[in-house]
Each structure stands twice: as structure tokens, then as C-alpha cells.
Amino acid sequence: MNITKKEIDSLNAVLTVEIKKEDYQDKVASVLNNYRKNANIPGFRKGHVPLGMVKKQYGKAVLVEEVNKLLQDNLHKFLTEEKLDVLGNPLPKNDTDINWDADDFSFEFDLGLSPQFDVDVKKKAVTHYKIVADDKMLDNQVKTIRKQYGKLIAKKQVEKGDEITGTFTSEEKDIDKSTTITTEDIKGKKQLSALMGAKVGDVISLKTKGLFNDDHDNQKFLGVEHDDAHGLDIEVSFKIEEINTREMAELNQELFDKLFGEGVVTSEKELKEKIKEDAEKQFEQQSDQKLLNDVVESLIENTKFELPKEFLERWIAVSGEKELTEAEAKAEYERSEKGLRYQLIEGKLRSENNLQVSFDELKAYSKEMIKGQMAQFGQTNPSEEELDTIAARILSNQEEVKRINEQLLTNKMLQFFKENAKLKTKEVTYDKFIKEAYE
Known part of the structure; x- marks a missing residue:
């Protein structure tokens, strides 16, 4: 067997796979012999069907199946060993022209190659909002609490x-x-x-x-x-x-203890400080999500590279459960292009900055998540053995592992952007943040 790659341009290539009779004949013969041993054909005892009859009935189908297995295995091996960074999957170029009655076969595949580009997270400044709870908000929150407990x-x-x-x-x-x-x-x-x-x-x-x-x-x-x-x-x-x-409820120690526990808050001033602290922690989550979205948009807009558009449209057309028309594939490409661009940008950033998630990190994150959930039900001091047992059960679920892994990867990317992107911090009230960020 021989595989060669011919580059059409920096984004497209053609792989040619030459398969000779000696590459597949032993495997085909072995499969046909097994068919012969187990075939039930009227007029013949089991295991005594003539091999010629088996070849006539099953030979072509077995040949096609075994050649295709050989083809796929070696394609994957070649792409891995050559470290080819491809988009989508190889697309057959001449599959309808194969003469299955021949001894030797030549298969051609179109490849879409990943573009070469650099990512500069400092190229353009992005606003990082610091949302503060102002006096008006604090007064309204105190009023709401007094009404709620009134x-x-x-x-x-x-x-x-x-x-x-x-x-x-x-x-x-x-x-x-x-x-x-x-x-x-x-x-x-x-x-x-x-x-x-x-x-x-x-x-x-x-x-x-x-x-x-x-x-x-x-x-x-x-x-x-x-x-x-x-x-x-x-x-x-x-x-x-x-x-x-x-x-409205009076602002007294009884109310403060009911809200935060005995002795945690002892005055209206401390109440407002506590409300401010809790509110700004929640605001930070919204600010972080806005920052992440804005940095992603900025990177997509300011990281320029070409994509093998025609190849990707063809790949989209045949890769789903239902084959798409040319027009449908073009429309789907337009919808997914930005997402694909960011996948490539993100992949490069992760690779170059070692932003990966280890199993130990997955386990530690799972245990913290479990501790938080147990605390909601009054279990504030679970043993390590309990946490390990529950974490092991969670990490045996592939869907849960995928979800946690994605969350940790997102957290790592966010932290990377905070430390490395060109940011301009802007302090705003929550109302102003909503107006500026979303309206």
C-alpha cells in the first residue's frame, strides 16, 4: 500500500491511496473461508460448501468491505503520523469510478487543511466592566427586605x-x-x-x-x-x-439574625455592606460572561485567515444525518463560519499556552461542586471518603465529564484573557451596565 499527498494550495490537498492485491487478499480469503465453514446452503452439508460458490455469492461484498476497512485504517494512521491538521474528514474524490473487478485500486480524497495564523490577544482593547452596587440600589434592596419581612x-x-x-x-x-x-x-x-x-x-x-x-x-x-x-x-x-x-419590618437585630445568622450583621451600615458584597459577587459573573463574549468577538474579527470554503461546504453537505443540497450547505456554512473560526483560534491558544484540563482538576472541581450541593442540605463537613465516592460516580458518567471539562476549559480561557488580553476596566452601576452592554 502507498499513500501520497499532493498540495493544491495552502488550504487544499489530495491524498492518493494505492492498494495492491497483496494488501487485502489474505484477509478476504480468511473471511470467505469462515463464511464457507458456517454457510447454510441447501444441498450441502455445513462446512462443505464449495469455496467457488461462496466466492461467487459473497466475494464482491467481502472484497469491498475489507478494502474499505483497510482504506479507513490506513487513512487515519497516515493523517496521525504525518500530523496533518485537517478540517472535517477526507472526502472521496473518485469513489464512483472504482472498478471492483480489478486487482489493484487507487482512491483519491480531498483534504481541507487548517490555515496557518497567529493570534494576538492584545491587538485591540476590550472593555472589562466592574459593576458596583450604588447607594440607590442598596437603599432599594433594604426597602425590599423590609417589605418582604414586614x-x-x-x-x-x-x-x-x-x-x-x-x-x-x-x-x-x-x-x-x-x-x-x-x-x-x-x-x-x-x-x-x-x-x-x-x-x-x-x-x-x-x-x-x-x-x-x-x-x-x-x-x-x-x-x-x-x-x-x-x-x-x-x-x-x-x-x-x-x-x-x-x-415594613424594623431594621433590628432580630431581622439581621434572621437574614444572615446570629451576630453576623449588627447594624444598617453592616447590612448594606453585606448586600453590596453579595450583589457584586453576582455582578462579577455577569461581567465575566460579557468579557468572554466580547473577547471572543474581537478575536474572530481581528484574527484574519482564509478557510477552505468550498471543501467545507461539500463536507457539511454530506456529514449530517441527512444530505444537504448545495444551497442548504452554503447557508449552513454561513451560519457556522464564525463558530469554526473561533474553534481554530481557541484551539491554537489552548495548545500554545497549555490550557488543558487534567483528571486531577476534574476530580477536584467535582468534589468542590459536591461540597457546595451538600452544604445546601446542611451537610457542611463531609469526609474525604464520601467526596471521593460521589466524585468517582460522577466521573464515570461521560456526559458529566464532558460538561465539567467544558466548564473548566471556559474558566481557564476566561482567566487567560483576564491576565493576557488588552483590557480597559470601566466601573459602572448595574443599570448602566445593562444599558451599555445589551441595549
């Missing part, structure tokens, strides 16, 4: 700041939703005016256009689907079943 007092009619429990109905949109709203949820002045002074048992007609502070509240309070929630403009009936106001 005393509920029943009322006879609606006033500003009250909670109203009732049922929204509409035949037009098949709405029948029991819910609790506050007057602060209402945006529309006319709708708010209609509710003011209303009593238990009253049925109020309300226009949904501009009713709530956000159209997504139509899902929450009216129970409509997401697509209906945006721009909903109908009339609904709201039957008032209960009116309450909340007497």
Missing part, C-alpha cells in the same frame, strides 16, 4: 403602595390568571387611576397597552405567551379579591 395588613380599598390580589380575565386571549400586583407595577396613569379607591369585589376594566412597567410583565401577571406579551393591546377585566399593605 407585616401584611388587610385593607378595604386601594391606595398607593398597596398589594392587590385578584384575577385577570379576557375571552379574546383566553386569559384567566390569578395574581398579586402592587400599585408600583402599574405604569399607565389611566389604569392606576382606575385602581385607586377600588374595593374588594370590584371588577375593573383595564387596557393592557402600557399597563405595566415592562411588556414582559404581561407574561408574569396575565399569563400570556412571550410573543403575545410584546405590544399587547386588549382590554382585560381585573376582579379584586384582596387588598393589603405592608408594614
Whole structure:
């Protein structure tokens, strides 16, 4: 057997695999002899069927199967030994022209080669948001806590700041939703005016256009689907079943202990510091995700290289469960091109900077994850033996291993970007972050 590679250009090559009769004849003969021993053909005892008859009936199929096995095994071996960095899989070039009645065969395969390129993570600065909890947010959080732990007092009619429990109905949109709203949820002045002074048992007609502070509240309070929630403009009936106001809880030691445990927080100042600390930890996760997304987009945009587009479109057309038309394959390539580019960029960064995950790291991460889950159920001090046993069970599940591995790889890439990319830190409030980052 002989395999040769001919480069068409820097991104495309053709492999030619020459298979001679001596490469496959012993294996084909062995398989046919086994067929002969086990064949059940009327008129012949088992194991005494003439070899010529077996060859006539099964010879071509066995030949094709064994040559293809030989072909695939040696293709894989060649690509590995030659360290060829290919995209997709080799595509047969002349499979319809093979004469299976011949003794020797020549197969050709198109290869798509991975491009050569450099990655510069410092080429363009990316904003790294530091989200802070401002005084307004802290005051609102304290107010929310005081309301949440406050005393509920029943009322006879609606006033500003009250909670109203009732049922929204509409035949037009098949709405029948029991819910609790506050007057602060209402945006529309006319709708708010209609509710003011209303009593238990009253049925109020309300226009949904501009009713709530956000159209997504139509899902929450009216129970409509997401697509209906945006721009909903109908009339609904709201039957008032209960009116309450909340007497806000006092900021005292009893409340602080209820929130954080005995003696952890002892004053309003410490309460706000604790809220600020917890909030900014959560904000960091959002900031990190935004940073990761932005660095990825920047690398895709600023790392220039060509791809074997025609080869990849052909490969996409035949690699799925269902073969795609040329137009479908082109469309799928357009959708997946950015993802493929980043796979190549990420692969290069991982290889050059040793950003891989070891089994010990997988195990350690699993144990920390287990400890966190056990702590939620009051088991704060599990033994190493317990952790090892549960971790072993988790790591025997390939899907779990894949999920944890991907999470650790993402964490490593994020840390690498934080330490090596060109970043400009910008301190913002949460509201400003949402506005700048997503609007």
C-alpha cells in the first residue's frame, strides 16, 4: 500500500491511496473461508460448501468491505503520523469510478487543511466592566427586605403602595390568571387611576397597552405567551379579591439574625455592606460572561485567515444525518463560519499556552461542586471518603465529564484573557451596565 499527498494550495490537498492485491487478499480469503465453514446452503452439508460458490455469492461484498476497512485504517494512521491538521474528514474524490473487478485500486480524497495564523490577544482593547452596587440600589434592596419581612395588613380599598390580589380575565386571549400586583407595577396613569379607591369585589376594566412597567410583565401577571406579551393591546377585566399593605419590618437585630445568622450583621451600615458584597459577587459573573463574549468577538474579527470554503461546504453537505443540497450547505456554512473560526483560534491558544484540563482538576472541581450541593442540605463537613465516592460516580458518567471539562476549559480561557488580553476596566452601576452592554 502507498499513500501520497499532493498540495493544491495552502488550504487544499489530495491524498492518493494505492492498494495492491497483496494488501487485502489474505484477509478476504480468511473471511470467505469462515463464511464457507458456517454457510447454510441447501444441498450441502455445513462446512462443505464449495469455496467457488461462496466466492461467487459473497466475494464482491467481502472484497469491498475489507478494502474499505483497510482504506479507513490506513487513512487515519497516515493523517496521525504525518500530523496533518485537517478540517472535517477526507472526502472521496473518485469513489464512483472504482472498478471492483480489478486487482489493484487507487482512491483519491480531498483534504481541507487548517490555515496557518497567529493570534494576538492584545491587538485591540476590550472593555472589562466592574459593576458596583450604588447607594440607590442598596437603599432599594433594604426597602425590599423590609417589605418582604414586614407585616401584611388587610385593607378595604386601594391606595398607593398597596398589594392587590385578584384575577385577570379576557375571552379574546383566553386569559384567566390569578395574581398579586402592587400599585408600583402599574405604569399607565389611566389604569392606576382606575385602581385607586377600588374595593374588594370590584371588577375593573383595564387596557393592557402600557399597563405595566415592562411588556414582559404581561407574561408574569396575565399569563400570556412571550410573543403575545410584546405590544399587547386588549382590554382585560381585573376582579379584586384582596387588598393589603405592608408594614415594613424594623431594621433590628432580630431581622439581621434572621437574614444572615446570629451576630453576623449588627447594624444598617453592616447590612448594606453585606448586600453590596453579595450583589457584586453576582455582578462579577455577569461581567465575566460579557468579557468572554466580547473577547471572543474581537478575536474572530481581528484574527484574519482564509478557510477552505468550498471543501467545507461539500463536507457539511454530506456529514449530517441527512444530505444537504448545495444551497442548504452554503447557508449552513454561513451560519457556522464564525463558530469554526473561533474553534481554530481557541484551539491554537489552548495548545500554545497549555490550557488543558487534567483528571486531577476534574476530580477536584467535582468534589468542590459536591461540597457546595451538600452544604445546601446542611451537610457542611463531609469526609474525604464520601467526596471521593460521589466524585468517582460522577466521573464515570461521560456526559458529566464532558460538561465539567467544558466548564473548566471556559474558566481557564476566561482567566487567560483576564491576565493576557488588552483590557480597559470601566466601573459602572448595574443599570448602566445593562444599558451599555445589551441595549
